[in-house]
Amino acid sequence: MTSTAASRPGAEHNGFTGRYLLLLVALIWPAQLLSVTGLLAGNAQSQIAVHFHTTQIAWFVLVSSLIGAFLTPFVMRAADLFGKRRVMIVLTVLGVIGDLVSALAPNFAVLLLGRGVAGFYAPIAALVFAIARDVFPPRLVGPASGLIGGGVGLVALFGPFLSGWLLDGHGWRSAMWFLAAASAASLVLLMTVVPESPVRQERTPMDWAGGLLLGGGVSAIVYGVGRGSDWGWSSAGFLASVIGGAVAIIAFVVVEGRVAHPLYELSMLSRRRVWSVFLATALLAGTVLSAGTISQLLGLMPKIPAVSDGLGFSATKLAWIGAPASVVIILTAVATGWLARRVDSRYLLATAALFAAVGYGLTAHFHHTVPQLMTVGIVSAIGLGMIVALVPVMVIEVVSPAEQARANGLQNMLQGTLLTVVTQLFFVMMARDGRVVQGTQFYLDAGFTNAFRLAAGFAVAGLLAVALVPKLKRLEEAETGEAAR
Template structure:
């Protein structure tokens, strides 16, 4: 049973502008959502230096360890947010993320660095809870613009973030990037405590389904890990099939247990609704592919250019920021415009058009990526598409579930997207390394490897676009019920 929500004053229903209080709340939620792309951007720019410094060919795990931990913890975090309060849970996972960032910044070995990134990955689940909190604490007319701005954080971060990370890395190396993660997480924690109100929307406090969470998170993690190690073990090896089959069996067991426990983590009745599972599948694949392209982009830009060994462009992080700034600006504009259009337009169309544009953009990028001019030209096309996709994701979830189901819906979407991102990113590393070389323990990449990476991402974007056809007609934002607990 759900507790009653707190209704706002009548005037709040017609509020169409962000007042001072709304802006402060939006700032707290924005930092919660933006911290993930901030960390992804800074760590992505640092990964070339990290690979060379630690002499590792296992660079993929620097960014993916946190993603795996976040995926595993997500069902527990979402359930706890529903029972104990969204603000309380966001604050706790942010504090844990700060601990992980500190360990990573102080790491003296690659293993300790991965340990820190893994603990920090717990924070990844906060974004799903933040979107649900936005639905609870904003009046109806502001839910769409607020959600679009939160989703567009990837573009907003992308404007100033590359310059910041470029300055950090070019001045202090990868250690500067790691310490910035500590500072950014600490600032987000303070602002959350100061400005974010607690959502009054609650689920009844029940016993946590630990077995279900372990089966779900463990199954997804096993599959992602098996894919990540498949190229080293061999795609026909016993180890690969053991993780793949073991993960699938765990997911099957999860589905069975959720129909038999009294308080499931993810009610099967919710996930069985076509309006829900089709949105989760389409948005998960589409957004997961988009966040995977950073692997190709950053290694292409920042790896050195060494004839016969490495075909990176050899840019500094600051130069890369200058080149990608116009693309980030386009992402922001497209995200905001999509948030406004979603009040009147079926968000399926926005997701589908965005998917088509990203497919075209990255397909062109597979053949033309040798200069800044080429990257900007097709980056504008893919940037428009990316802005449309990322802003459509939370809006489609809002249209598919009730306010009481919002945290569960966001959590399920984040899990699908996280798994898609991990698997696609791992496959990107595999196809990029195929024609590359290893020198002194460091993996270098050829031009054909970068092309293969772009083609893989473009293909996954195309798959996500086709999955949009499975989504039934979605409600416009002006037609959905919101929490209205501001």
């Protein structure tokens, strides 16, 4: 590893000075823009499905994840070679282009094309957490990482009201225009506020074969699961995609062991503390971040006897219902960031998994009235707030500064893959008890109930995965900030 020796103004301060506060905002913005995109896309799904008369609305969200999964290996390697900030700027430019195509889309196919191009932006969250470790002083790395992850609470609080204003007053295209403007603002912040990371890897050839095998294998699995309900779970197409993807990933492992300059140092994954943390955090984060899809469809789909058991809320009303839970997410994330320096992160993650499992289990049975939704939503919100704050902290605890970008990329890829697969399984579960009328998919109450039960099951699986994590290096013992140089 090589690094520059340029100093950073204000590094001698222990707290968040004005410069570091501005830097924090500049990094929270691109990281949580993905959450805003997910929220707006999720709330817009019902309008778009009806507008374009499609039963394939799940791909409106999933296509971005598919593209992001394929690109992540190349993006992480490029960041190591050419600089994290520089790569983040390129990704953001492509994100703006994709958002503009989506806003202007004349049909569903072009809309999916736009969301696919916007998928280039998907790996940026991994880079945000990686660059935070490099550009903040050691004392601020933990709190900054927790606040960047916990920013999802701000999105959860204010995002639904923004969504309500846009969708209720101006329609789904206004949400796409907002994303284009927000992406452009992110580009300005990156170019004017965020410094380049001093951490670099030696310039070596790109491992194109490894990247194609890994990205292609993951994408094939995601695509196969996405089409499984249409093809049939025992169909030749589904089996070919999933088995072919698995073979490609196995081939990637073989290739990486033989090339002179591998895309990923797989020896990193041979360490139990690394693979166990990746598995537990990806499974739990993928679950809690995808479960919102169920709540969005439940609240926003219309109430039509024998056809649709949605609650028929406006996006604004749904925002008010979710506001208490959003406040809890923010408070929990901040508290977790503070506790992570004092309490074993494994215990915190296990507690988060338990809250998520209980919350979704309760929601499966109590989701028919506003008081029920507000009450049970707080339980799962505690789990969500803790999980999003812990993910970046635990990755820092198990890898070195030189491994940070690639580690974030691998964890982000695994998390994104699981999020996509879990989301698609939620759609499958809801559609089993649904109805298709005039080309539009509607859902009945049994489908929502079973989907929430499935979410609870995945949270329990995450809890079991936490048991595999060995004792970790404490956050204050990890090399961060100035120590990473």
